[in-house]
Amino acid sequence: MLENYKTALMNMYYLKAIGSSIRASLISSLIVFVIALVCAYYISKLDEKIQDSIITILNMRSNYIGVPLAFKYILLLGNTGMFILLFKYFGLNELSNFNIYLWIGLIITYVCFQIPLAIITLYSPFLSINKEVRQAAMLLGANSFQFWAKIGIPVLFPSIVGTLSILFVSAIGSYATAYALAGRSKGIVIVRIGSLVVILGVAMVSMMINEKLSKYKSTKIRVE
Amino acid sequence: MSYLVIKDVEKSFGDLKVLKKTSLSIEKGQLVTLIGPSGSGKSTLLKSIAGLESIDHGSIIVDGENITNKETRNRNVGMVFQKYVLFPNMNVYDNIAFGLKLRKTNKNDIDKKVREALGLVELKDKMYSYTNELSGGQMQRVALARSIILQPKILLFDEPLSVLDREIRRNLQMQIKKIHRELDITSLFVTHNQEEAMIISDKVYVMNNGMIEQSGIPKEIYYSPKTSFVARFIGNYNVLSKAVFEQHFKKNINTKEVAIRREVIQMTKEELGDDVEYNLEDCEIIDISLIGNVIRYETRKDNLTMNVDVINNDIYDTYDIRLGDKVNLFVPKKQCIFLTA
Numbered sequence: 360m361l362e363n364y365k366t367a368l369m370n371m372y373y374l375k376a377i378g379s380s381i382r383a384s385l386i387s388s389l390i391v392f393v394i395a396l397v398c399a400y401y402i403s404k405l406d407e408k409i410q411d412s413i414i415t416i417l418n419m420r421s422n423y424i425g426v427p428l429a430f431k432y433i434l435l436l437g438n439t440g441m442f443i444l445l446f447k448y449f450g451l452n453e454l455s456n457f458n459i460y461l462w463i464g465l466i467i468t469y470v471c472f473q474i475p476l477a478i479i480t481l482y483s484p485f486l487s488i489n490k491e492v493r494q495a496a497m498l499l500g501a502n503s504f505q506f507w508a509k510i511g512i513p514v515l516f517p518s519i520v521g522t523l524s525i526l527f528v529s530a531i532g533s534y535a536t537a538y539a540l541a542g543r544s545k546g547i548v549i550v551r552i553g554s555l556v557v558i559l560g561v562a563m564v565s566m567m568i569n570e571k572l573s574k575y576k577s578t579k580i581r582v583e
Numbered sequence: 584m585s586y587l588v589i590k591d592v593e594k595s596f597g598d599l600k601v602l603k604k605t606s607l608s609i610e611k612g613q614l615v616t617l618i619g620p621s622g623s624g625k626s627t628l629l630k631s632i633a634g635l636e637s638i639d640h641g642s643i644i645v646d647g648e649n650i651t652n653k654e655t656r657n658r659n660v661g662m663v664f665q666k667y668v669l670f671p672n673m674n675v676y677d678n679i680a681f682g683l684k685l686r687k688t689n690k691n692d693i694d695k696k697v698r699e700a701l702g703l704v705e706l707k708d709k710m711y712s713y714t715n716e717l718s719g720g721q722m723q724r725v726a727l728a729r730s731i732i733l734q735p736k737i738l739l740f741d742e743p744l745s746v747l748d749r750e751i752r753r754n755l756q757m758q759i760k761k762i763h764r765e766l767d768i769t770s771l772f773v774t775h776n777q778e779e780a781m782i783i784s785d786k787v788y789v790m791n792n793g794m795i796e797q798s799g800i801p802k803e804i805y806y807s808p809k810t811s812f813v814a815r816f817i818g819n820y821n822v823l824s825k826a827v828f829e830q831h832f833k834k835n836i837n838t839k840e841v842a843i844r845r846e847v848i849q850m851t852k853e854e855l856g857d858d859v860e861y862n863l864e865d866c867e868i869i870d871i872s873l874i875g876n877v878i879r880y881e882t883r884k885d886n887l888t889m890n891v892d893v894i895n896n897d898i899y900d901t902y903d904i905r906l907g908d909k910v911n912l913f914v915p916k917k918q919c920i921f922l923t924a
Contacts, residue, residue, distance in 0.1 A: 491668040494635050495726075497655045498662050499682035499733065509681075513672040 384530035387469035395477030403485035421475035432468050469530045484518040586611035586769050592641035601627045603793040612767045616780040619790035625773045629739050633660050645736050661730030663743040667722040669714040675725050676710045682733045700728040720751040740772040777817050789813050814842035821889050831887050832861050838921035845892035847918040850910050861914040868908045
């Protein structure tokens, strides 16, 4: 088993794919985290009914992933995507040269599908440090800095670590979106693993067919 | 001069005026209740004292010092909220010690004071428990200990018992009363529960529609309401307009309304004597509710509905009073409160 790791980690082809995937996942996770942190904070300050509605929509939105999501971005930002055509029409050459099939496209897609998920995971801890908790701390003599240092950040910390981990794992493990956008041409580790699994699957199906055929052949010979 | 003086305080949220020239005063060491229906402005007034809401007009003076524009954290005002507001990342000990740590109090002093406060709220065995390991009543006791440990000038309670069940609420009412007596902290307690106000307070302020309707000791408020609102809200009185009273009781009066407490009305199926001054004959029983130690009868005669509370001691069962029965009501004259406002 260790031999397999050795093979994978010594092979420059795989190493490059691992490195690229980690880089793309880290960048997208950090961007998502910052956006989600700000959004979750402000959502927790809204009226309860509005909060519920937003969280319901985000829940629904966080399940919109995979090939349909990639297809949506291809329609919007692909070579003949709506926005690209609009940029060309308005003479915005820099923007019209945008290529969704490059790494930047993959990162944008990751960011878009992970934001709802990250807001949902960060929203709950923000609720536990609601207005009354802040007021209670103020009444006990805390200023804003002391509140965040002694209550706010310690309460949020486990969720921050958890959310970052979920974002990173979900980005690096996302197969369908990555495959739909990058195909096999990009060095993405999950696509590489996927292709090995497909090869293995094809090999297994071939072996089964071969075995069945062999059995059928031998039975036929015996009858004859 | 009183210890806490609130003078002509006004506060609006948009077009809605929540406090309308509200004034009240509390003597040092008193436990005063502010009672009123939802939306009457009592919580807003409390938050204004704490500095959690700014006021548009008026002044708040504590111990001779005008704190109207002072920052919340410098007011030395404690508050126990309606919701459970403990710091979730800290255990009971650290929650209570929080304020003292901010004041850079000596570690040994903190330990001594926290243990004393825990003793007062009877939670010594929960010293190292986290908030998710406590019941609602225990959380409110921690919040109380966290406030009293700083020896605030004013201790504010914003309906802290309203979310608790009846039994725990009663225990905590007694505990708050006992702690107040021991520490002598000037306290203002907001509630919409009449019974709670009567049990715990030295003085009651009844608030309605952003204004103080009446103030006085609990007994005074209960026995001598000055307005129909106070009569209805505090004493569960039957409030009759002048026209209705004169029509049914055949007596002329000079006031706008008459208030009659439910429990002073006597009810019988027998004929009333001629010497009875205020009587109402042939009232139909339209509802009977068993409320623990009291049975409430709702009676009606034409356009007049009267509620009668009777001690639940089986006597009326003996009289066999059932729905639809006709009864005679007798109201002692001295129990009629003639309302001018």
